Amino acid sequence: MSDNIFADIYNKILSLFGQNVKDESKNTAVNRLRLVLMQDRTNLTPEIMNRMRSELIAVLSKYVELDKEALDLNIGQEGEQMALMLSIPVIRAKDEAEIEQALKEEEEAKKAKEESDEETEAETSDEETSDESDETETSENESEGEISESEDGESASETEAENTEDAEIDSDDSLTEEDQPKKKTSKSKKSEPPSEEE
């Protein structure tokens, strides 16, 4: 305490002589260091911060018109605790109709997105199922050697099935599971060495 008084008097005396109290660079160092360590200690990369920023803008824009450029999101400190400091310059609050409009738009956008998602999902799931059936084919080939032997006589019809097989897989997903093993056996037959037929 006495020290502070001392320093005050000292500074006053200095200012009497027209000497400005110099800025204390160590405070700058401490503040900069605190911030940089805060960032070092978390995993909040600049990319994540940017993402957070743009998502926040999207949410807030529904309710207020804000200065997107001036929105400031930073990691800071509240006592011992790390804090996210968000400063949002609001140009004006939106009225009820506008908010409703924004919410409606959002709802629509959501729906549209869901639909497009469903489509893409359906496409990808098609691919997946066909992939899966390919996989099961190969695995069953290995285990169903006996079956293929017993179905020796069906070779003619099997080749027929073979011809249409590719087309079926591409266009028709309604193949029942019972149909599939048949085709597989035909395939396996073809690839198997002649010794088996003897």
Added chain:
Amino acid sequence: MTGRVIVITSGKGGVGKTTTNANIGTALARAGKKVVMVDTDLGLRNLDLLLGLENRIVYTIVDVVEERCKLKQALVKDKKNPNLCLLAAAQTRDKSAVTEEQLKDICDELKKQFDFVLVDCPAGIEQGFQNAVAGASEAIVVTTPEMSAVRDADRIIGLLEAKEEIKSYKLLINRYRPNMAAAKDMMSKDDVVEILSAELLGIIPEDTGIITSTNKGEPIVNDDDSLAGRAYRNVAQRIIGEDVPLIDFEEEAKLSNKIKKFFSKFLNKGKEN
């Protein structure tokens, strides 16, 4: 006996790890403890120079690991103090010449024969650091009151906290300039301790004597008049477990600062006129 294995580390280079190692080791030996210093900075060995032992090294830690000699043969005794030994790093090899396991084995072997095993860690956070830390159960983190050193110390503390084997770590602030701290031109010890929230082991003031003592290959703790030497001896006492108060460099500096400044203002005024 089971000695304590203490790694001296910092992250940033040039903050005084090796100087600290040489001085704490010498001070502990002066206090009657049996001390061995292990230099793990392969390829960049310097601890031998600070101790003035560079001409006595026959075998290095790599020779021990590759079984060209026994561990005991590779230990170099200090010129003055028979309690003090050095296991030197190899100068011709890189960090991959010794593994974590091998270093751990060496530390385990040494702590049977010595009260203190001080491991000098290379700068950085790569394999060299991992190796040095492998055998230790305590750490001294050396930093200076500069932003870059403090930031790196923070990183090292994070890594040490993640290591189960490291039971405790303490902070040593090196190259402290009480005058600058008192004038608020440099972070104070309190700033550094608060930012890193680590326990403080000691403060070593910047001292030109460090350079001259290195020139001579004679650790500054052997100089009874040196302030840095006194600070290092205090640190050694604290490591042993004695309660030695910190030297308050700042209090002394503040007063002299103010007097100096006040008069310099007058002098400058006079010159301008």
